[in-house]
Amino acid sequence: MSRPGERNLWKGPALWWALFAVTWVLSSYSRDLSKALEARWIVKYPAGWRLPLKRDISDAMKWLVEDASFGLFSFKDFTRGIAWVIEVPYDFVRAAVIDGFVVGVGSEASQIAPSLSWIAVIAVVVAIGHTAKSWSLAALVGGCFLYLAIFGQWDSAMVTLASVLISVPIGVAGGLLLGIGAYRWPAFDKILRPILDLMQTVPVFAYLVPILFLFGFGPVAALVATIIYAMPPMVRVTTLALRGVPTEIREFGTMVGCTRRQMMWKVLVPSAAPGLMVGVNQVIMLSLNMVIIASMIGAGGLGFEVLSSLRRLDIGAGLEAGIAIVVMAIALDRLSQAFAARPAKVHSEDAGGESLVKRHPWTSSVLAVAVVTGLAGLVLPAFQSYPASLTLTTGPFWADLVEFINVNFFDQFEAVKTFMLTWLLLPVKRFLLGIPWPWGIAIVTLAGWKFGGWRLALLAGGLALFIAANGLWAKAMITLYLCGVSVLLASIIGIPLGVLAAENARANKVISAVIDTLQTLPSFVYLIPVVMLFRVGDFSAMIAVVLYALAPAVRYAAHGIRSIEPQLIEAGIVAGCTRWQLLRKIKLPLALPEILLGLNQTIMLALSMLVITALVGTRDLGQEVYIALTKADSGRGIIAGLSVAAIAIIVDRILAASARNARARLGLEA
Structure with a gap:
């Protein structure tokens, strides 16, 4: 018989330490083991076992573009119709704000009205x-x-503004209609939810590959990609806002005899307007975040300026264009927030007699x-x-600053880079790349079962097998290594900063200002100074990812500390706890569910940024997506993007289950 307490030994940290030890041994000796057993499949997933999804998807896309027909029109006619619906208003808005109105084509074109x-x-x-x-x-x-x-960014900014003025209304209208559909029909909501999860976890580069294939190179393709990227939050916000309308308002609509359509458009939607404006704000911000990435397929504007500066390593021009995007984001963000908080307009009875x-x-x-x-x-x-x-420019200032830092602090930066590569990055990379894929899938499945039961175990194990079966296990491990190290550093930096912000009002002002700045900077902008200081490679990618993904770790930690019930803290003070004991034994344990959610969001941002860091020399799934984009290989890009999404979904579900378990243990569940 087992002694008391022995039964629970493998339910706590001891289980994970034991699994880590076994994994380390297998990682170190997997190649020797595979040779001894004459089973190379232990190390590398056999090519003969791989799924032919890349080829099948590429063939399907080619068939759609070249041969697919729906009776009266072909699929190519369908995509041309979509392109025309988007292109006509885009050309009008662009003519209004930058190009002017012209008649004729080419050398015969003449301007009939200025912008x-x-x-x-x-x-x-x-x-x-x-x-x-x-x-x-x-x-x-x-x-x-x-x-x-x-600052000389007007023309590029107006091109970007034209893109936003077209993509935002389409994204808002599409998201609103889909959200209403999800609200009305629960079955549709169940179908739509995993699609939205996939849209929000597939890296944005992966959107560009099939869109480039279907719509070609140009601003229309960029607008389609922007709309797809920015729409999911509007769908979710619409559903939540409609469900949050008070019951009294619904009952009032029923009492006055509203039809189903009147109830929706005259009662529910107006009542949910403040919540819906939050979704509009999200669509605006995501559209602006997409402008740089979409410039890779012909968007132009400020995004193209940042991208071309990155390619030339022109830090001054890149930062100026990036700051211009931030400035435009601030203006549009404040306007959308103001409209969200604006009270309903009261019409005066005397207004009818006034002039227009x-x-x-x-x-x-x-x-x-x-x-x-x-x-x-x-x-x-x-x-x-x-x-x-x-016009003014700060380009020379930034270029001189980077040159000064490189000349005077090169040895120090190089020492930090070498230390991090030698003692952190490379050991973690070797460890993860050495894990046999069957054992890796088993660990992921076990983690799913441990935190979420058999359903989560099947989901996690199935997604991990999907990555291996498509021949992307090694690249997935490199993605996991870069993401893991970056998230670790972001958490080590961000969680203490969040605690400090929650505990100290003066520090909160400074930290909030820094985090707000980091959140409004476009993702590509992080790469420019990092590459100028550290050159290309995994270390530069890690620094950029840490900066980009830092915000959720700070914000969720601060929110978790602030949301603790005051009575619990008072009880600790009465019990004689010191300030350090209050933090370590009461505040941090109670804030753990929020910290885990922040960790989840940090990982999501890190994965999205890792695809972009393929531009600075990483060799992970992000590079696979980027290569597929340059070669217009839709199958390769979609499978690599789905593999990134698989990692994101596994981590998201396991951490969400961990947060729920932590809340249950602490008695915080409603």
């Missing part, structure tokens, strides 16, 4: 800011757009500014386009 002047565009955003909230917001957004003109100008003063003023500056621009070009002679 809005830079002064008129600033007047428009100032008017929107004042209408949405106040003069302070009007000054902020007006100053943001004036910055774009002063008095009822719409800002509209009249903006139209007047547009006409006057347009006419004045025919005589004085400075009214139409901001004078190039008055």
